[in-house]
Amino acid sequence: xxxxxxxxxxxxxxxxxxxxxxxxxxxxxxxxxxxxxxxxxxxxxxxxxxxxxxxxxxxxxxxxxxxxxxxxxxxxxxxxxxxxxxxxxxxxxxxxxxxxxxxxxxxxxxxxxxxxxxxxxxxxxxxxxxxxxxxxxxxxxxxxxxxxxxxxxxxxxxxxxxxxxxxxxxxxxxxxxxxxxxxxxxxxxxxxxxxxxxxxxxxxxxxxxxxxxxxxxxxxxxxxxxxxxxxxxxxxxxxxxxxxxxxxxxxxxxxxxxxxxxxxxxxxxxxxxxxxxxxxxxxxxxxxxxxxxxxxxxxxxxxxxxxxxxxxxxxxxxx
Amino acid sequence: xxxxxxxxxxxxxxxxxxxxxxxxxxxxxxxxxxxxxxxxxxxxxxxxxxxxxxxxxxxxxxxxxxxxxxxxxxxxxxxxxxxxxxxxxxxxxxxxxxxxxxxxxxxxxxxxxxxxxxxxxxxxxxxxxxxxxxxxxxxxxxxxxxxxxxxxxxxxxxxxxxxxxxxxxxxxxxxxxxxxxxxxxxxxxxxxxxxxxxxxxxxxxxxxxxxxxxxxxxxxxxxxxxxxxxxxxxxxxxxxxxxxxxxxxxxxxxxxxxxxxxxxxxxxxxxxxxxxxxxxxxxxxxxxxxxxxxxxxxxxxxxxxxxxxxxxxxxxxxxxxxxxxxxxxxxxxxxxxxxxxxxxxxxxxxxxxx
Numbered sequence: 001x002x003x004x005x006x007x008x009x010x011x012x013x014x015x016x017x018x019x020x021x022x023x024x025x026x027x028x029x030x031x032x033x034x035x036x037x038x039x040x041x042x043x044x045x046x047x048x049x050x051x052x053x054x055x056x057x058x059x060x061x062x063x064x065x066x067x068x069x070x071x072x073x074x075x076x077x078x079x080x081x082x083x084x085x086x087x088x089x090x091x092x093x094x095x096x097x098x099x100x101x102x103x104x105x106x107x108x109x110x111x112x113x114x115x116x117x118x119x120x121x122x123x124x125x126x127x128x129x130x131x132x133x134x135x136x137x138x139x140x141x142x143x144x145x146x147x148x149x150x151x152x153x154x155x156x157x158x159x160x161x162x163x164x165x166x167x168x169x170x171x172x173x174x175x176x177x178x179x180x181x182x183x184x185x186x187x188x189x190x191x192x193x194x195x196x197x198x199x200x201x202x203x204x205x206x207x208x209x210x211x212x213x214x215x216x217x218x219x220x221x222x223x224x225x226x227x228x229x230x231x232x233x234x235x236x237x238x239x240x241x242x243x244x245x246x247x248x249x250x251x252x253x254x255x256x257x258x259x260x261x262x263x264x265x266x267x268x269x270x271x272x273x274x275x276x277x278x279x280x281x282x283x284x285x286x287x288x289x290x291x292x293x294x295x296x297x298x299x300x301x302x303x304x305x306x307x308x309x310x311x312x313x314x315x316x317x318x319x
Numbered sequence: 320x321x322x323x324x325x326x327x328x329x330x331x332x333x334x335x336x337x338x339x340x341x342x343x344x345x346x347x348x349x350x351x352x353x354x355x356x357x358x359x360x361x362x363x364x365x366x367x368x369x370x371x372x373x374x375x376x377x378x379x380x381x382x383x384x385x386x387x388x389x390x391x392x393x394x395x396x397x398x399x400x401x402x403x404x405x406x407x408x409x410x411x412x413x414x415x416x417x418x419x420x421x422x423x424x425x426x427x428x429x430x431x432x433x434x435x436x437x438x439x440x441x442x443x444x445x446x447x448x449x450x451x452x453x454x455x456x457x458x459x460x461x462x463x464x465x466x467x468x469x470x471x472x473x474x475x476x477x478x479x480x481x482x483x484x485x486x487x488x489x490x491x492x493x494x495x496x497x498x499x500x501x502x503x504x505x506x507x508x509x510x511x512x513x514x515x516x517x518x519x520x521x522x523x524x525x526x527x528x529x530x531x532x533x534x535x536x537x538x539x540x541x542x543x544x545x546x547x548x549x550x551x552x553x554x555x556x557x558x559x560x561x562x563x564x565x566x567x568x569x570x571x572x573x574x575x576x577x578x579x580x581x582x583x584x585x586x587x588x589x590x591x592x593x594x595x596x597x598x599x600x601x602x603x604x605x606x607x608x609x610x611x612x613x614x615x616x617x618x619x620x621x622x623x624x625x626x627x628x629x630x631x632x633x634x635x636x637x638x639x640x641x642x643x644x645x646x647x648x649x650x651x652x653x654x655x656x657x658x659x660x661x662x663x664x665x666x667x668x669x670x671x672x673x
Contacts, residue, residue, distance in 0.1 A: 127381075216421035222377055223416075224436045224487070225409030228401075238426055314471045315425060 008306065012299040019295045020073060024066050027284040036083075056083070079289030084281055089289035093271060099173070100270035103193065104259055106186055108252070111194035111201065116241075118198070119205025123240075124232060126210060134202065141199035146258045150192045150265035157188065171267040189266045193258050197251060201244065208240035215239070242312050249305030253298040323350035323390075324527050325374065325495055330387035332366070332373050339600040343369040345551035347387075348626075351495070351544075356521065356528040358538030358559065360574065361548035364596045367531045370548075371497045373397075374529075375414055376404035391495070410440040413488035417500040419480035423472035429483050430468035436487050455486035460516060478509035482516065489524065497529045502537060514540060536578045539563065547571050550597050550607040553626060557635035567629050567637035567646055569612045572653055590658060606640055613659035614641060614649060614666070645670075 036052045037044075053059040057068065072078040079089035118138070122131045144152075156162055158169025168176070172185035212218065213236050221235040222228075260272035267273070271290055278286035310316050332344035344366040351357050359367045372378045374389055376396060389396040392411065396404065408414075416422040424432060433452035434445055441448075449468065456464035459482040472480055481501060488496055498517065502510040518541060521528055530541050538545060538559070545562040547555040547570060555568040566572055573592035594611035597603050603610050605620040612619070624638040639646065645666055652662035 216416060216418060217424040219377065220416065220422045220484075220487075221424070223375060223408055223414040225405050225407070225439045226435065227405060227439075230439075235424055239424075242426075313426060315473050 004310070005303070005307065008303050012296075012303060015299055016292065016296055017070075020070065020292055021066075023288045023291050024069060027288050028065065029062055073292065079292065080285045082278075082283050082286050084278075084283040084286070089286050092274060092286065093289060093293050096269055096271050096274050099268055100259055100263070100272060102182075103186065103189055103262065103268060103270055103272075104252070104255055106190040107193040107197075107255065107259075107262075110190045111197040111255075114194065115198035115201030116205055116244075118202040120209065120232075120237065122202065122206040123209035123213070126206075131206075135206070138199035138202045141195045142203075144196065146192060146196065147261045147265055149195060150189075150262060153188050153192055154265070170265065173266065173268045186268075189262050189268060192265070193255065193262045196258075197255065200251075204244060204247070205240060208243060209236055212236050212239045238312075242309065245305055245309050245312060249302040252301045252305075256294050256298060322352075324353045324392075325351045325529075326388075326390040327370070327374065328388040328390070330370060330373065330389065331385065332369050332378055333384045335382045335384070336600075341599045342551050342602065343599055344373065345602075347548070347551070347553055349544075349546055349553065349556065351527050351529065353494070353527055354521075354525045355543045356530055356541050358542030358545040359529060359531045359548060360533065360535050360538060360545060362533055362596050364550075364599060365548040366551040366599075367548045368499050371414070371499060371529055371531055375408055375412060375497065376401070377408075406440070409436055409488075409493070410491045411493050412495045412497065413491070413493040414497040414499065415481070415484045415488045415501050418504045419477060419484050420472060420504075422484055423480060425472055428469050428471055429475070433468075433483075433487050433490060436490050440491055451490060452486070455490050456483070458489075458520070459483070459486045461486070476509075477505050478512060481505060481509075481513050485513075485516065485520070489520065489526070492524065493526060495527045495529065497531070499531045500533070501530075503532070503534070510537070517541065534578075535563075535574050547574065550602060551599060552607065552638065554608065554639070555637045556626065557629070557637075561635050565629075565635075566650065567635070567643070568608075568639050569614055569641075569649075570608050572650065572659075573611075576653065576659075606638075614645075614663050616640070 036049050036056070036058050040049050040052055050059075057065060069080065072080060077090065079093070081088055082092075118134050122134050125131050154161065154169050157164055157166045159165040159167060159172075160169045162169065167188050168181070168185040169188070173182060173189075176182040176185045209232075213232070218231060218235055221231045226235070256272070259270065260275055262268070263270045263272035264276045271294065275287060275290040275294075277283075278290065327350075328348050330344055330347045331342070334341040334343060343364075347366070347370050349357065359371070361367045369378060373385060374391075374396065376399070378385065379401070385397055387397065391407070394403075396407070399407070423429065427435075430449060430452055433455065434448040437443060437448040437451055438445070443451075453464045453468055456468065461467055461479060461482055467475075472483070475483065485501075501517070502513050505513060514537065517528070517530075520526070521541075528541070530538055532538055535545075542559045545555075545557065545559050546553045547562070547568060549570050555562065555566065555571050562571065563575070566575060570592065573590070576590035577592060579589060592611060593613075597607055597610065603620075605618075605622050606612070606615075606624050609615045609619045619640045622640060624640045626636045626638045629635045629637050630643060637646075641649075648666055648669065649662045652665055653659070657665070
């Protein structure tokens with residue numbers, strides 16, 4: 001197991017190196033925006049711009065800039081300073097990380113709780129009205145994009161502009177001053193972010209479970225005289241859940257993408273909102289820092305999931 | 320004769336499918352006395368597995384219709400509640416299956432799977448159940464059972480897995496063991512070992528066995544009685560030596576003719592049963608075997624044969640419309656190595672002369 005994790009960590013480093021190279025290429029080499037001009041702000045005096053270039057080393061060869069950037073990132077975990085407002089990117093990321101973590105982890109809980117419950121019930125009650133209804137609803141939910149669903153939810157339920165004012169709306173997260181209020185203000189974002197995933201996982205688990213329940217070892221479990229509950233939960237769900245754990249690792253990455261949109265719609269000061277604002281302002285250092293940081297997070301998630309998977313399925317443990 | 324342990328009467332199992340009503344089992348009756356072994360032989364789709372799964376209560380579903388009577392220990396299992404059936408399964412009637420790899424749960428240690436079988440029926444500690452599991456694994460010939468009990472199914476060979484399955488089935492000392500093609504997925508040498516093991520265990524534990532197979536050769540050693548099934552019905556039933564010595568049904572002749580014999584000369588070809596198993600949705604009219612029967616007569620396409628005693632012997636019954644005389648002559652010919660068409664010609668010539 002130790003060797004396996006070490007190997008996976010080395011792969012993660014390699015992957016991050018590739019990602020960092022790509023982002024550097026996109027943001028610094030391709031002329032989307034001249035960092036020096038952005039830094040200069042309203043002043044277009046060529047001398048000022050040139051001064052900025054020299055100060056930040058932007059006049060040096062690209063490979064030198066790249067090497068410096070890499071050294072800072074990998075050795076000091078330093079993502080540089082924003083050319084826009086001169087704020088340290090790492091401290092910005094760290095400031096906002098807790099909010100994003102809160103949003104994502106809550107969404108994962110909602111997603112799994114709803115998705116797995118509905119999937120399980122649908123499989124067991126296969127062919128009934130309940131099954132058909134949940135699967136149709138799941139299809140509708142899968143088809144609803146996060147930003148659209150977010151706006152519709154706000155329109156319907158937010159306590160300022162909603163038709164049925166039930167929950168705190170956009171911007172209430174920053175305004176909340178105690179944990180209960182923060183929790184309340186996150187309810188809507190959690191559901192919005194989790195809906196599509198819950199629907200996908202409900203369908204996925206239903207399909208997996210139905211397939212597993214046709215397996216020979218399920219027949220064996222029944223032949224042993226186990227209760228139907230035990231057959232379904234201990235023997236069926238255990239197998240049906242394992243492939244879901246694998247997809248979970250990948251989907252957390254997609255969830256991060258969804259978090260950018262959700263944080264924007266609900267005005268939550270997280271990494272997603274930071275990235276969105278940075279993109280809006282052409283703040284490439286921040287965008288690059290956030291991209292690398294999120295890539296790291298997704299890689300680590302995948303690593304954790306793969307380790308869990310190997311614990312769940314004894315057949316992959318040795319290989 | 321003692322009271323039968325299991326008595327199946329006029330069992331019908333029909334499944335409602337999108338394509339139509341599948342008559343998987345269509346009027347099957349048999350008895351098994353305590354300590355006896357019944358071999359049920361037939362092709363895929365002959366209803367041999369479905370009838371046994373029905374005895375276990377494992378074919379109950381929204382799409383199935385089950386009628387008839389299955390008496391076991393004074394109860395009719397078809398009318399027993401799901402919970403009563405659950406208590407009988409694994410405790411009084413146990414089952415082993417064809418593919419021992421897919422029949423064991425890949426994620427659980429075999430020790431845990433055995434313990435689960437014990438604890439489903441007995442309120443004992445895990446330690447006690449584990450002791451019992453080790454004992455059973457030793458009984459079925461797993462070397463160093465104490466060490467192997469922590470292993471996962473994929474760490475065992477095919478034959479060893481089937482031994483584990485047998486241990487799991489026998490762990491609660493059931494009165495009846497249903498073995499559904501237990502050797503089919505195994506290598507020939509391993510097959511022989513498993514058969515030997517089952518014969519030994521049967522002698523030691525005095526368990527009744529229903530042995531389901533498509534291979535008459537496999538049940539030759541094991542079975543006291545043999546039921547030959549075709550298209551959801553029993554077409555011939557009798558003591559094993561009678562079925563091998565004086566078979567009465569053309570389908571049984573076909574099965575016997577398709578077993579390779581080691582002592583036969585190499586140019587002697589096997590005689591397969593021609594054609595394919597019938598659709599269970601649209602059964603052939605009259606005798607269901609008539610489209611494949613080399614000795615079919617016109618009338619056989621209209622009349623449905625019933626299982627009748629052969630020569631007045633109630634122990635040996637056959638469902639064939641041919642005269643017993645004709646059957647005897649055909650079997651004589653076949654035994655001398657004649658091909659079915661030659662035997663048929665002989666019989667027709669005899670009838671023409673008469």
